[in-house]
Amino acid sequence: MGRFDYTYGCAMAPVRQMQMSTISLDDIEDKYPIDFLSLDTQGSELEILKGAAASLANAAGVETEVSFRQIYDKSALFGEICAFLNYLGFEFIRFTNLTEDAPRTMPVPGRLNKMQSFGDALFLRVPNNSLLEGQKKKLIFAALAYGQIEYAAHCVKVLNLDCLEEKPATPFRAHRSGTATWSDFVDEFIHIVSKQKSAQLPRKLSEVTSSAESAARFDLPPASTRKIDLNPVKFLKRLFLMLPRKLQIAMIRVLYMPQFVRYFLGRPSELESLFQGVGRAEMAKELRISRFRRIFPLF
Template identity: 30%
Template sequence: MTVSRMLRLLPPGVEIVLADVGSAGGLKSRWREARSVVSALLFDPRDDGAPAKKGRDTYFPVGLGKTVGRATLNITELGNMSSMLPPNVELLKTFRKKGAHTKIVSTWEMPIDTLDNIAHRELISVDVLKVDTQGTELDILQGAEKCLASSVFLAEIEVSFLERYKGQPLSDDIVAFMRARGFDLIDLYRLKRYRHLNHSGVGNIGLGGGQRAGRIAYGDAIFLLREELLLERIRILSRLDAQGLALKVIVALLVYGKADTASRLFDLTADLFDEKIRQELTRFFRRLGRPYAFIGGKGLHLILDYLARKV
C-alpha cells in the first residue's frame, strides 16, 4: 500500500488543507502522491480581485504578515531572492554571486493580511503550513498564532543561519517561537551554503571528512506538534473525526518521509480506528518495518524515502 493507496482510508470529505506561503512554482512535488486530498491555499498579492478557486486550490490576492496593511516588495536581480526586507548587501557581497543576485531592480507595493484573518473569514482550518518568504517568516507565523494553536499540526519553515536580509530573524528565533507554541523541530533539509569570494578562486571543494566548502546560509525546518498536544487534539474529537485527523497526520508524516513517527502515531491511536482500517494500517506498517519488503525489486521504505526527497 503506497501513500496514494492509503488515501482511500480517509473518511469521505476529509482533506489536508495546506497553506503554502511563498509558493513560486506551485506545490512541492513531495505532495504529488497525496494531491487528490490536498487543498492548497496560495497567495498572489495584487490590488484587485477576490479569492479565486482553481480546482482544489484557492488563490488569495494578498501577501501575508503579522498585521493587516501594505508592504513594499524589493524585487531583486535573481527573482527568488526578492523580499519585503532589504538585502544585507555588505554581508552578501562577500559571497560568490550573491551581491549581484540581490541587486534591487524594482519595488512593488502590495496588500498584506494575516493567515488568522483569512482562516477566520473563509472558515478554513489549516492542517499544514509551509512558509518560504525570504526573511519575513516570523512575521507570518506571528499572524498565524490562532491557526497554530487550533489546527496546524505540521509546518515547513525556511530558516536562515546568517542575516541575508537586514533585520531578518534567524533560525534560533523561529525555533524558539515554534517551541513556545508546542512544536518540536524534527528535521532540517535542503541546507544551502554560500561560498566566500577569495583571490584564489577557491569554491565548491571538499577536503576530507565529507565536509564541503562554504557556510550554511539557510534551509527548511520541519516542525511537528508535540506528541501529547497532538494526541489531545485527536482524542477530544468524536471517534470519526478523531480517526480522520489521525489519518491526515499519518499521511502528512509519510509525505515528509517520517514513517517511523507515522507508525508510532498509529500505535498510540489504533483504538480509534474501525477494525478494517486498523488491520490495513497494521499490515502496512509491519511490511514497512521489514528490512526486505520488496515491491518491484525495491524496498517500500526506500521508495517512500525517495519520494520524500524529490522536492
C-alpha cells in the same frame, strides 16, 4: 555590502522599496482552515507565522524556508523560527534540503567547502491526546508524506490509535480501482504497525545490561588474582576482532550469504506493500533496504 562581497553583497543590494498592504492568516482562518502550511517568503516567514498562531492550532505541520545567516535585512534566523514553532506545539524534524554557497570572492586555490546558508525545515505537531480524531490522522499522514515512518508509528502509539480491532479496507488494493482515500491509507498504516511484533531497534539499555552489571565492569580484581578465561568461544571472538576490518567483513558476508539470498528474494513486508500499492515505490525500496541493513549490517 557587509560581511559578504558577492552572493549576499552587491548581487542582492536593494534597488527600491515598495509599500503594500497585507492580511494575516488568522484573519482568514474561518474561510481557509490550515491542515499543513508551506512557506517560502524570502525572510518574512516568522512574521507570517506570528500572524497565524491561531490558525496553526489545527495544523499537522509546517515546512518553511529558514536561513542561518542574515541574508535579508532584519530577517529571523532558523533558531528564532524553531523556538516560535516549538512554542506553538511543533517540533523540528529535519531539513528537507540545504543550500550551500561561497559568499566571498577569493583566489581559486582557496575554494573548498562551502557554507550552509539556507534551506527548508520540516516541523510536525507534537502528538498529544488533546488533538481531535481528524487531526490525529492528518498528523500521521503528514509524517508519512515526508517519509517519517518512525514518527508516524510513534504517533500511533502516543495517540492510542493502536487499539483498532477491525482491519480496514486495504488501500493498496483499492488504489488500483481508484477508490482509496488518504484516510484509508492512514487506517491501513495504523493496522500494520499496531500488530507488528518484530524486534525493536535500537534495544533499550535495560534489555542489554543492568546498572549493577555495567558498574561491575570497573571493579576488576588485582592482576595477580585474575583467572585466565579459557572459553574457546570468547577466544575465537577476540581472535576475530584482531583481524583487519576488511577481512572481518568478507568473512561475515560469506557466512551470511545464504540468508542474504533468501531475504533478498523473499516477500516484501506489509508496510513495503502498502507504499508500493499507492505509487510510492521509492519509499517501499528504501524501507526494504533499511530492513535489510538492520538484519545484515555489513552488506
